[in-house]
Amino acid sequence: MATTVRRAVLTLPAAPLGPENPLPPLAAPGDVHRPAVPRARDGEELPPAMARRMTWAPLRSLLPVRRRDAYGRHRQRTDLDALVVENDRLRATVLPGLGGRVHSLFHKPSGRELLYSNPVFQPAGFALNGAWFSGGIEWNIGATGHTTLSVAPLHAARVPAPDGGEMLRLWEWERLRDLPFQVDLWLPDGSDFLYVGVRVRNPHHHTAPVYWWSNTAVPEAPGSRVLAPATGAFHFGYERALRRVPVPVWDGADRTYPLNGQRPADYFYDLPDGERRWIASLDAHGHGLAQTSTDLLTGRKLFLWGSGPSGRRWQEWLTEPGTGGYAEIQAGLAPTQLEHVPLHPGGEFAWLEAYGPLAADPARVHGEDWAAACAEAAGRLEAALPRATVDAAYAAWRPYADHEPKETLAAGSGWGALEVERGRLELPGTPFAEGTLGEEQRPWRELLRHGVLREEGPEPGPSLVSAPWRELLESAGPGPYTAYHLGVAQWHAGDRSQAVRSWEQALRYGCAWPALRCLGAADRLDGHPERAADRYAAAVAEARHARVAHPTATALAREAVEALLEAGRAEEADALLAGVHPTARxxxxxxxxxxxxxxxxxxxxxxxxxxxxxxxxxxxxxxxxxxxxxxxxxxxxxxxxxxxxxxxxxxxxxxxxxxxxxxxxxxxx
Incomplete structure (x- = not known):
């Protein structure tokens, strides 16, 4: 039975996502994953290449992406569109509308679920732009942290697989770095391993910073151990400092058992050159999941919540009471998750990953001899899926990465189609069809084709901020929303003074509350709390007069109350808060x-x-x-x-x- 791909419905208790936050995020994202200083704790020197990548190309802002912060916690039974990739050994359930997450990987012969498969859909504030959910296998691209596509729809289609069966292709345009990517999933006949071919392309004339980490949630139970072929790791906790530590025992405890840690922490394994890239999580009986890849995917990481009260609290927050906990085993393009890797103009990164069951001798994998434990797991993995087989599967997949989809199964956003038209790009295998363009892209397409940006109504749509779009805005005909969007693009580029002038011009054109809000946000960030409070108060008044939609009014009120409090104007903050819709309040x-x-x-x-x-x-x-x-x-x-x-x-x-x-x-x- 070669791979088949079919549609399905997954029904879960699910919390509502709510609408996007319509206010452009001007502040640089608070990054708990970036070290306070680019060196190891106690002054230890980092490898030079690692240190350079850790300080290269940090995000200026989340623009052009909008935040997702209007989700709730009241869950109702909800049908989610799913795609099932299946052979006679494995069944993978994928959620194309939620970042292409692999929700489940079920091994038929053993009757075991190999992943931590969250029984609920509960968004929480872990993605770079807000909403994220735990469980399964996620594909993180963009910048340090969980991708902004965590709960976004991806394009999906059926394509031919290298072995003559079917392959599920997922693809999208990642907007933080303006890069297209694809994820191809298939199961060869009789295979116990899910194959995943990944490609990230840079169609631009400049070098692009790339971030990729495949993140797998695995069940966490007493006796569960994570193994990887390393004797050292970089420990990174929420004090935001790197520390090189030995593996497996550090500070009196074996840290390869996730429940031995008290606090949430990352362990980035320092894998020796030439060593096969793999990581596995095995339970007390020696059973679990292994992940391996071709050599380009160099990094391996364990994230653990720890057994302390805050880690337990977070795990409960992400699911429902009585649900078992999880740890994460991850694989990335760089040795640590704190780095961005340069991709040259016209270049691409491509690799193959494989996920499947692993069974090993529990006495050996849980023994005190770490080298013997890793050798046992590595030997069992080599027997189940030889390294040469993975390399051969990658070589067989590469020509198929350009095959055009033969049946569309789900649609993502229209932003990729807009960028393909603007750049006149040819991207074999990942068609960003004109039919995916929607209302959000309409004014920008008109700007591209006719040099005029026309938007109507009380609220501007999303902004575009890359250099080519900024240049089009600079040469466009004048208008209130043109000046507003130009200011957002200039702010993103670091030209703050010119951005302020553009917003002041937009205000003169009659773009009242959006320009006032941006001016107020700029004042907050530049340390002018009184002026910020004045502008936010005026923005709220103008927005009420314009009768903006409820999500906009709520988001604006939240920022305005905070600005008034920062200015010491508690009475005004109280009055403004009293005017918020009771449901939001x-x-x-x-x-x-x-x-x-x-x-x-x-x-x-x-x-x-x-x-x-x-x-x-x-x-x-x-x-x-x-x-x-x-x-x-x-x-x-x-x-x-x-x-x-x-x-x-x-x-x-x-x-x-x-x-x-x-x-x-x-x-x-």
Whole structure:
């Protein structure tokens, strides 16, 4: 039975994603995955190439991508479109509408699910642009962190496989770096391993920074061990410092058992040159999943949540009570996840990955002899899937990577089609069809074809910010939204003063609230809180007058309240918060803002009552400290009364008012 590809429906309890945040994200993303300094802890020197890649091409902003922060936590049974890739040994279930995630990899002979397959769909704030969900195998491209495509639809089609069967192709245009990519999945006849061919292309005339990590969630249980052919690793925790550590035992514990760690942490394995690239997670009985690849995919990593309270809290947050935990085994283009790799003009990166079951002698893989444990796993992997077979499968796949799809199964965005038209690009194998262009692309296509950007209505659409689009905006006919979008593109390029001038021009043209909001955001980032507060207050008033849509009004109000608080204008913040739609005001993020407003007004008891009533901040971001910061600020004021907040007061506040488990998401504790 060669690979077959068929449509299916996966029904899960699912939380709503909600609409995109329409406000362009001008701030550089807070990156908990980037080291505070580009060197190892205690001054240890990093390999020179690694150090260079860690400081090269950081994101200026998330533009042109919009944030996804309007999701909730109320789950209902929901049908999700799925594509099933299957042979007589394995069944892979893929979600094309959610980043092409491999939700399940089921091994038929053993009756085992090889992945941690989340029983619910629950977005959380881990992607670069917000919404992300745990479980399965995800394809991370763009920049350090979880891809902005985590919950986005990808194009999908049926294509011929190298062995004469069928292959599932997924592809999209990654917008942070403006790069097309594809992921081809197939199962040869009789194979216990899912083959995955990946290609990232650079169709531009400049070198592009590339980031890729394939991220596999595996079940975590007492006795589970992660093995990789390394005796050392770079440890990276939420203190954002690298530390070179031995493998497997460090600081008195064997860290290859994920539950031996207390805190969430990354371990980037330092694989020797020439060693086969692989990583495996095996349970107490020696059974589990192995991932291997051709040599281009050099990096291997273990992420663990740890057994401490915050890690357990996060795991519960990402699923439902009673669900087992998970760890992540990952594979990337660079030795660590903190690096971007240069891809030259017209070049491409391509490799083959394989995922499948591994069974090994439990006495050996769980023995004290680490070299023997790795040799046992490596030997079993070589017997199940020889390294030469993977290399041969890659060579056989390469000509098929250019084969045109024969049947479309799902559609992604229209942004790739727009870029293909603008650049007059030929991308064999990944057609970005004209029919995928939609309303969001319409004004930009008109700008491309006629030199005029026409948008109507009270709200501008998404901005485009790359140099070619900025040049088209600079030469376009004048107009309110033209000047607004030009300002966004100039801001992204680092020309802040010119961006401000463009937004001021947009304001004169009658683009009121969007320009005022951007000017206010610029003032916040440039350290002018009073002026920012004035502009945000004016933007809210103009938006109400324009009767903008509910998502826009909510997103704008949230930023405006924060700006007013930063300017010390708590009374105005309170009045603005009172004008937010009651449904939005009941959400956790606005409940937290309410507590901040009450504290700023001097009513710490009322602020504490907000916490005591209980709320959940649905869009809490990875590493975000807002909950603990506000909680302890309230506690300090309750202890201090009318007096000053001294170190003694702070110590008493933490002793007398410990952070409740409900609000404890401290990644470093």
């Amino acid at each position: 009941s959400h956790g993020r606005f409940r937290l803002l309410r507590a901040r407003v009450l504290l700023a007004r001097g009513d710490a008891a009322a602020a504490r009552a907000v916490f005591d009533e209980g709320f959940d901040v649905d869009d809490l971001r990875e590493g975000e400290r807002a909950l603990e910061d506000v909680w302890f600020a309230v506690a300090e004021r309750l202890v201090a009364g009318d007096g000053p907040v001294t170190e003694e007061v702070r110590d008493r506040a933490r002793a007398e008012h410990p952070l409740p488990v409900r609000y404890d998401f401290r990644m470093g504790a």
